[in-house]
Amino acid sequence: MIKTIFETDLPVDEQFSIKKNTITNGSGKKRICIVTGTHGDELEGQFICFQLQKEILEEIDMLDGTVEVYPALNPMGIDSITRGIPNFDLDMNRIFPGNPEGTVAEQTAAAIVADLSGADLVIDIHSSNIFLREVPQARINVMTAETLVPYARHMNVNFIWVHDAATVLEATLAHSLNSRGTPTIVVELGVGMRINHYYGKNMVLGIKNLMKEMGMWKGQVDSSRIVEPIVSQGDSVSFVNAPASGIFSTETHNESIVEEGDSLGQIIDPLSGAVIEDVKAPCRGYLFTIRAYPVCYEGSLLARIHRLV
């Protein structure tokens, strides 16, 4: 059943609305919500929303509880290839929990938080941005790790990053919901503006596996395809920033173990044919982020590595 959770007028004729689809079966009271599209340039979640619903509807008798899908929290952004909210020049993940009396952006945020509150679990799917390619991973604030890491372990993500609190992240959807007692996991996978079907199908499998764990799914889940994630805690991630400006050229793949001193790629100068810098891994570890967008300036993030000893 498709329902509109927020609606308002745009200046010229058009209606702005946020919609969700609800699938219910059985007598189970558990409710899981899949939300995505906060950032208009992140599209991996679009395929996951589609595929998850398709698979659930094919075996609807196996569902015991409620699945709700919110594919577009920032519909104007998705439709106009804009990361933020177009009219406000604003990152939507910096305005939660919103305000029902505030601007349209704040009202939208408030309606989303109100609608999601009380769910047994919310999964907020992101796909990095156009610059970085991410292995499927859960991002969890250290303050909520105790509650959320056990859920994330069943989600078929390759990596769980438990990171420290930062003040600026207080205005995210996940923080707003977690601080209201609604457990919310942020997932990052793939790269902006593209869909990786392999990652998407693995994530759908992970969500079904988690639903099985929660007693909401009675169907088969191929456990041989569920991976055991690497859990990164206590500031063990190294950031590799560009030491120079140029074109970052790499054939290095994510999800690999790199040794200290391994080449991660080169910053090249197509004008002269020279290599400006050979970028080396600063430590041994698990590579979970690699730059996808070739143009870089000094300081641009090129890679993130979870340190291993």
Next chain:
Amino acid sequence: MESPYRDTFRIWGYRFGIGEKTLAIVGAMRGDEVHQQFVCAQLVSKLESMERDGMIAPGQEILVIPSANPFSMNVEKRFWALDGTDINRMFPGYDLGETTQRIASGVFEAIKDYKYGIQLASSYQTGEFMPHVRLLKTGFEDVETAKLFGLPYVYVRAPKPFDTTTLNYNWQIWDTKACSIYAGKNNDVSPEACQVPVNAIMRFIVNVGIADFASGANRPSFNTIVLDDQDLVTINSPAAGIFQNLCSPGHEVSKGEIIARIIDPYDGSVRSEIASPCDGVVFHLLGKPLTLLHTPIFMIRKYQ
């Protein structure tokens, strides 16, 4: 910093006087802040001739940075063109971090030890403001010093979460008497628009004793009024549509007076008339012809 294909990224500072680090002034940090850059250019020109004429007090140094972001201005983008980040959300900066964090760090390193700091700012809210000096309520704000610009208002605003990464906030925390000047519109380089901030900063320079400069312009023409958030009434749009404004900043309004209309963009009918909720002065108004429901369209400074 070098770039892939463009020229070297450079930030220029102009120093006047020799001695203690007394005053730093920062102009454009975003590509559309041409007004702010132009005001700094006028100040550089004035300070050059004052230095030549020996009018800068001994033992005091002034630094003017007209632009911290020439790259965005040259491609007419508000933010850093490659990744859309805002230098004024990166302070105090990080010299090993992302590109704009490094730029913020370089700027902050150069300006953090000055006694007074002035930023020619533009708001995240579009539109026009009454000329004012803005301070953040950090516990370090100095209202008396802010009055020395002789602008009509000093507005002491409670910080919002994102403010902790702005220049003004970090300057105050690092013990500089810092403030932002809002006087003019982005991209407006008309002589009238630039006169107000240039004169205000020159008055400030005289009033804190950095220069001796006898001119009519250095006498405040107002009794500066100090405002905080309680003195300003925000009016939100009661409907979406075309915003037709009937007044300008500084306009005195009385309670019940119609100050704007929201017009239907198809048939021209009036969707809503906006009446002032109080007696006061228009302090800020929306600078765009379209509005959504509940968008802040006016701030009125109410009379007690």
